[in-house]
Amino acid sequence: MTPTVRIEPRSGVAFRLAEGQRLTVIDPQGSQVADLLAFAQGDVREAISNGRTLDYEESIRLTTGNRLWSNRSRAMLEIEADTVGCHDFLLTPCSIDTFLHFYPDKPLHRGCFGNLAEALAPYGVAEDAIPVAFNVFMNVPIGPDGRISVLPPTSRPGDSITFLALMDLVIGLTACSAYASNGGSFKPIDYRIE
Amino acid sequence: MTPTVRIEPRSGVAFRLAEGQRLTVIDPQGSQVADLLAFAQGDVREAISNGRTLDYEESIRLTTGNRLWSNRSRAMLEIEADTVGCHDFLLTPCSIDTFLHFYPDKPLHRGCFGNLAEALAPYGVAEDAIPVAFNVFMNVPIGPDGRISVLPPTSRPGDSITFLALMDLVIGLTACSAYASNGGSFKPIDYRIE
Numbered sequence: 096m097t098p099t100v101r102i103e104p105r106s107g108v109a110f111r112l113a114e115g116q117r118l119t120v121i122d123p124q125g126s127q128v129a130d131l132l133a134f135a136q137g138d139v140r141e142a143i144s145n146g147r148t149l150d151y152e153e154s155i156r157l158t159t160g161n162r163l164w165s166n167r168s169r170a171m172l173e174i175e176a177d178t179v180g181c182h183d184f185l186l187t188p189c190s191i192d193t194f195l196h197f198y199p200d201k202p203l204h205r206g207c208f209g210n211l212a213e214a215l216a217p218y219g220v221a222e223d224a225i226p227v228a229f230n231v232f233m234n235v236p237i238g239p240d241g242r243i244s245v246l247p248p249t250s251r252p253g254d255s256i257t258f259l260a261l262m263d264l265v266i267g268l269t270a271c272s273a274y275a276s277n278g279g280s281f282k283p284i285d286y287r288i289e
Numbered sequence: 290m291t292p293t294v295r296i297e298p299r300s301g302v303a304f305r306l307a308e309g310q311r312l313t314v315i316d317p318q319g320s321q322v323a324d325l326l327a328f329a330q331g332d333v334r335e336a337i338s339n340g341r342t343l344d345y346e347e348s349i350r351l352t353t354g355n356r357l358w359s360n361r362s363r364a365m366l367e368i369e370a371d372t373v374g375c376h377d378f379l380l381t382p383c384s385i386d387t388f389l390h391f392y393p394d395k396p397l398h399r400g401c402f403g404n405l406a407e408a409l410a411p412y413g414v415a416e417d418a419i420p421v422a423f424n425v426f427m428n429v430p431i432g433p434d435g436r437i438s439v440l441p442p443t444s445r446p447g448d449s450i451t452f453l454a455l456m457d458l459v460i461g462l463t464a465c466s467a468y469a470s471n472g473g474s475f476k477p478i479d480y481r482i483e
Contacts, residue, residue: 140415140417140418141417142417144381144421145339145340145379145421146339146379146380146381146420146421147381149379149380149437150380150381150387150390151390153436153437153438154434154435154436154437155379155431155435155437156434156435156436166381166417166419167386167417168384168386168387168390185339185340185343185349185379186340186343186344187338187340187341187344187360190362192361192362193344193362196344196345196362221334223334223335223336223360223361224334225360226340226420227338227339227340237349237431240348240350241348241349241350242347242348242350243343243347243348243349244347
């Protein structure tokens with residue numbers, strides 16, 4: 096059993112994930128979100144793409160059996176297991192700008208965007224190249240009129256999702272910093288590579 | 290009255306749109322899609338972002354009064370008029386890869402992606418930097434289970450949408466090349482700048 100690594104509240108990490116390795120993202124305390132990004136190791140201009148993924152998977156409710164695709168139409172990750180089944184792939188990582196927009200009275204924070212930008216910079220990923228993340232455990236229902244809501248995640252302590260890497264990747268991963276996405280609390284995220 | 294310009298079937302164009310100018314996109318024959326991209330003139334690394342837009346507009350059904358935002362959280366375009374009210378901001382421009390995926394038996398075509406890449410190259414936009422387009426008139430209902438469908442557009446001949454430029458932009462615009470998005474026919478798109 097490989098060790099489980101903790102991402103502290105409101106922080107983020109980046110690491111390499113080789114083809115064939117499995118990444119399990121765990122919500123240790125429940126009701127927390129993790130923003131996940133993926134880039135091709137060989138050329139980080141190839142990045143995870145919500146548009147390509149929604150095109151090919153033909154669903155916005157991605158879970159076991161679905162794959163996450165790159166902007167070059169290659170499958171990057173496959174969801175192999177998922178005890179939650181509720182994730183978001185529409186919204187961008189929270190940032191100083193989203194904090195100013197949604198929480199003008201609250202203390203500013205660089206958010207998942209800032210955390211991802213710092214963690215991914217050593218891999219050559221520029222801020223402007225950070226796309227929409229696959230927001231693990233994020234609960235974003237869409238009403239019949241198209242309205243988007245952000246509700247607390249339905250994940251319970253110990254819930255997890257496992258991704259199989261289909262190519263050599265650089266992964267960015269956070270414990271989310273926004274107020275709405277995790278019910279107003281800031282919690283850690285755990286992950287394991289196998 | 291400024292002249293109306295025609296985009297021939299399965300082709301695309303790019304042009305500058307200054308802050309304060311209005312772009313009207315017209316469906317001259319009905320049931321056709323136009324993929325629209327926007328980049329900041331001063332730095333094309335600033336690009337239209339479906340994620341930021343869905344974040345700030347809090348809806349996937351964008352119409353009159355909604356704004357389209359950049360990856361740097363600046364409002365690029367405002368929808369000032371819209372006789373259709375049905376557009377998509379989830380799916381990527383059709384491409385050789387989507388043709389291979391969805392229409393393996395049909396002749397290959399570079400699609401809106403290829404058309405946009407060629408039209409935008411003189412402005413310094415690389416292929417990998419082409420994001421999800423705002424797909425004007427595209428009819429993409431989402432079922433209660435999250436399933437995405439692509440249906441023929443509801444636009445009738447002469448229907449239009451008008452965007453006000455909120456900053457100096459480079460615009461990419463196509464007459465869509467895919468089979469599903471326009472009911473199997475390939476038609477032109479017209480536009481006017483005022």
